[in-house]
Amino acid sequence: MSTRHTPVTPRAARMTAGAVLGILTVSLAACAGQPTADPSASPSADATGAGHGAIAGAEEVAEPPLGLTTIDPDGQVTHLDLLDESVTEIGAISAPSAVATDGRYLFADNGDGIEIIDSGVWTWDHVDHLHYYRAEPTLLGAVDGEGAATIATTNSSTTGGTGISFAGSGDAVLLDTEALSKGEIRELFRFEREPHEGLVVPVGSFALVSDTDDGAVTTIAAYASDGEETGIEHPCTDPAGTVTTRVGAVIGCDDGALLAHVDGGELSIERIPFPDGAAPSAISAFHNREGRPTVAALAGPTDIRLLDTRERAWTLLTAPVPLVQVTAVDDEGGHLLALAQDGRMLVLSADDGSLLAETAPLVSESLADGAPPTLIADQHRAYLSAPAERRLYEIDYADGARIARTFDTATEPAFVAETGR
Incomplete structure (x- = not known):
């Protein structure tokens, strides 16, 4: 279908929640403690964006422009502003089967490639302080590929790379994230491998790429961002699951994890094995x-299994009930969020796995219908999607798992990303 390669950039229609007319109805429950700062923008102090993450056409704002960007089963993309509760219809893409995000972009896999949505909101981390930006949301276009895709991102939406591994063709692709921030889809490299469910993980000016040996995935090889081989390889059987922290990029292996980071322009890859007695397990996803x-x-x-990338140490915990997802908050309160198989969101202790608080079953219908909910943690709130129930929950996990706000939706929020962070 040749038309899916053409970027679609309709002018987004911005509305108040009361004028959405069936797109999104907002109901509030015990919303004390929510952000009330004026999200109105002021001109960026650094118009060139040098060193502060700004992009031409974007405006700097005083508070994090947090939102929930959702995609329904038919591909309709909508953005809910969590500060003023206004809603933006961004446009429509092909019906996706999976979605990944870096906190600004959504990468939607439709089986024949990746379609990229720019939510238009992001945070730039200057280590000791943060800058917040807002721009026009848009549909950027598509990256061709065959079969299911695995996406790996960094914590920056204006620099570095974004990795894509296509299982059907075996293609390994590294996108230029800085080009994405300017509205351009540009591949830094693309090369063929044996088809497999692999990874392309950006790390500074490098990328770690899974490789096969007689059909088995046993090795992670490092490439420069231009696709040149570095000669650096590291054993990793059945690599699966990746996430980037302040320390570096994590890749799960069946006997532990690899931690990769760049120091002084040099790439370092460390192996962090599971503790003695831990069963081998290729972890499919990390969350934090x-x-x-x-x-x-x-x-x-x-x-x-909790991995502290700063200490290079695992903590093994036993959950009080069977779970479908767990997310590390990594805060002073030692909170660990989990979604139970019966639809409850649990707040657990990261020290011993004990139950600290819980909600009532919120997503039991979604779990029964095979409509996977999404559980997201940020500094102050958790967000839980309920696709079958057509609802989004905002939960204050530090206040006894109190439901702070509920957003009812007219269509299923099949895929949800917290953006602007």
Whole structure:
């Protein structure tokens, strides 16, 4: 279908929540403590964006422009502003089968490639302080590929690369994230491999790429961002699951994890094995509060594995009930968020896995219907999607798992990303 290669950039229609007319109805429940700052923009102090993440056409704002960007089963993309509760219809893409995000862009896999949505909101991390930006949301276009795609991002939406591994063709692709921030889809490299469910993980000016040996994935090889081989390889059987923290990029292997980072222009790859006695497990997904050093994963329904990338250490916990997802908040309160198989969101202790708080079953219908909910943690709130229930929940996990706000939707929020962070 030749038309899907043409970027679609309709002018977004911005509305108040009361004027959405069936797109999104907002109901509030006990919303004390929510952000009330004026999100109105002021001109960026650095118009060139040099060193502060600004992009031509974007405006700097005083508070994080947090939002929930959703895609329904038919591909309709909508953005809910969590500060003023206004809604933007961004446009429509092909019906996706999976979606990944870096906190600004959504990468939607439709089986024949990746379509990229720019939510138009992002945070730039200057280590000791942050800058917040808002621009016009848009549909950027598509990246061709065959079969299911695995996406790996960094914590920056204006620099570095974004990795795509296509299972059907085996193509390994590294996108230029800085070009994306200017509205251009540009491939830094693309090369063929044996078809497999692999990874392309950006790390500074490098990318780690899975490789096969007689059909088995056993090795991670490092490439420069222009596709040149570095000669650096590291054993990793069945690599699966990746996330980037402030320390570096994590890749799950069946005997632990690899941690890769760049120091002084040199790439370093470390192996962090599971503790003695831990069963081998190729972890399929890591989740955390974006950028924080500790990440969480499930190796089984009650087998929680926390990896502190700063300390290079695993913590093994046993969940009180079977889970479908776990997310490390990595805050002073030691909170760990989990979604139980019965639809409850649990707040657990990251020290011993004990139950600290819980909600009522919120997404049991979605779980029963095979409509996977999304659980997201940020500094102050958790966000839980309920596709079958047509609802989005905002939960104050530090206040006894109190439901702070509920957003009812007219269509299923099949895929949800918190953007602007």
